[in-house]
Amino acid sequence: MTERSFMSSDCMRLLYDDLGQRDGVPVVLCHGLAAAAAQFADDAAFLAEFGFRVLVPDLRGHGRSASPAALTPETFSIARIAADQTELLDDAAAQTVHWVGNSLGGIVALEMLKRQRLRSLATFGTTYSIGLPRIGGHHLITAARGLLGRKLLAAMTARATTADPGARMLIESILRDSRYDAVAMLARVLTNYDLLAEAQAATIPILLLRGGHDLAVNAGLGRTLTAMRGRPNFTLIELPQGGHCLNLDARDAFRTALLTFWASSPAPAR
Numbered sequence: 001m002t003e004r005s006f007m008s009s010d011c012m013r014l015l016y017d018d019l020g021q022r023d024g025v026p027v028v029l030c031h032g033l034a035a036a037a038a039q040f041a042d043d044a045a046f047l048a049e050f051g052f053r054v055l056v057p058d059l060r061g062h063g064r065s066a067s068p069a070a071l072t073p074e075t076f077s078i079a080r081i082a083a084d085q086t087e088l089l090d091d092a093a094a095q096t097v098h099w100v101g102n103s104l105g106g107i108v109a110l111e112m113l114k115r116q117r118l119r120s121l122a123t124f125g126t127t128y129s130i131g132l133p134r135i136g137g138h139h140l141i142t143a144a145r146g147l148l149g150r151k152l153l154a155a156m157t158a159r160a161t162t163a164d165p166g167a168r169m170l171i172e173s174i175l176r177d178s179r180y181d182a183v184a185m186l187a188r189v190l191t192n193y194d195l196l197a198e199a200q201a202a203t204i205p206i207l208l209l210r211g212g213h214d215l216a217v218n219a220g221l222g223r224t225l226t227a228m229r230g231r232p233n234f235t236l237i238e239l240p241q242g243g244h245c246l247n248l249d250a251r252d253a254f255r256t257a258l259l260t261f262w263a264s265s266p267a268p269a270r
Contacts, residue, residue: 001044008060008084010075016057016062016088020048025262026094028055030085032103032125032245033186034157034178036063036153038170039102043247046255055092059104060084061182063234071185078193089117089129098262101126102245103217104186110195113202121202121263122258124209125217125244128224129194151176163213167248196227205265207235209257211242211250 002018017037027047029040037056044054058065061079068075085108089097096119101109104125112118154175158168201205208228210218228234237257242250 001049003064003074004091004175006087008087009127010068010080012060012068012084014057014060014084014088016055016092016211017044018092019044019054019056020052020180024051024053024093025099026050026055028057028085028089028099028109028246029048029102030099030105030108031059031062032101034062034107034175034180034183035102035171035245036177037061038174039245040247042251044256045176048090050259053094055088055094055097057085057088061179061186063177067182071181073189076185078111078189078195080175081117082189085109086115086117098122100258102247104190107190107193107195110198111150111218113198113204114144114197117173118204120205120207120262122209122261124211124242124246124254125214126208127217127220128199128227130190130192130220131194132191132261146248147157150221154178161245162243162249164249167245171245176188196223199224199229200231205235205261206231207237207244207257207261209237209239209246209254211244211246212238212240213243213249214246217244 003015005013005015008014029044031039037058040056044056047054050190050207061067096117098120099109099118100122103125106123109121110128139155154172157175158172160169161171184202239246239253247254
C-alpha cells in the first residue's frame with residue numbers, strides 16, 4: 001500500500017491510499033460522514049489481491065486530510081468535495097473508475113456523475129435526495145459532542161451503527177478521531193440536497209445496496225427508489241443483515257455483490 005497526497009485547487013492537502021497493481025482496473029472506495037479510509041482497509045486489501053487497483057481517500061476534514069481554515073458551507077459543499085475527488089483521479093492518472101460510496105461517499109459520487117469520470121457507481125447508506133427540517137443534524141452533533149464527550153459519543157454511535165463486535169470496534173476507533181466541527185458543518189450542508197436528476201441522467205451502471213438494518217436511511221429512500229426503479233442501468237440489491245456500514249457487518253455479501261456487478265459492467269478505460 002502506498003499513501004499518496006496532493007494539493008487541491010483550493011490549496012488543501014488531501015491524502016489517499018493506493019493499493020494493487022497500477023495497471024489494474026481502478027476502483028475507488030469512499031467513506032461516509034465522520035468516517036475515514038480505515039473503514040475500507042480490509043476491502044481494499046481484498047480487492048487488490050483480486051487484481052484491482054484500489055484508491056481509498058480521506059475526504060477533506062476527515063482522517064489524514066486537512067480541514068479548511070474557514071469551516072463554511074462553501075468550503076464543505078458537495079460540489080467542492082466532488083472537485084477534490086476529481087483532482088484525486090487526476091493525481092492518480094485514473095481516467096475512469098468503479099466508484100463505491102458509503103453515505104457521504106455516495107453523495108459525492110452522484111455529484112461527480114456529470115464529470116464523466118465514473119465507469120460504474122455503487123452506493124450504500126446513501127439517499128439521492130433529502131430534505132430535513134431547517135434545524136438540521138449539525139446542531140444535534142454539536143450538542144451531543146458537548147454533552148457526551150468524544151469517547152462516549154463514539155461508543156454510542158458505533159453501537160447504534162452495527163451489532164458486529166469487530167465492526168463496532170473499528171467504527172468507534174474512527175469516530176474517536178473525528179473532527180466534530182468539520183462533521184457538524186458537513187451535516188449542515190447535507191440537510192438539503194437533490195441529486196436525483198444527475199442519477200436519472202446517467203447511463204453508467206448504478207447499484208444501490210440496501211442494508212436491512214440501516215433504518216434511518218431506508219426511511220428516506222422512497223423518492224430515490226421511485227425515481228430509479230425500472231431504469232435499465234439501475235440495480236437494487238437487498239442485504240438484510242447489513243447496516244449503515246454494511247461493508248463491515250455484511251462483508252462477504254457486500255464483496256460478492258460488487259464483484260458480480262462489475263463483472264456485468266463495461267471494462268473501464270485506464
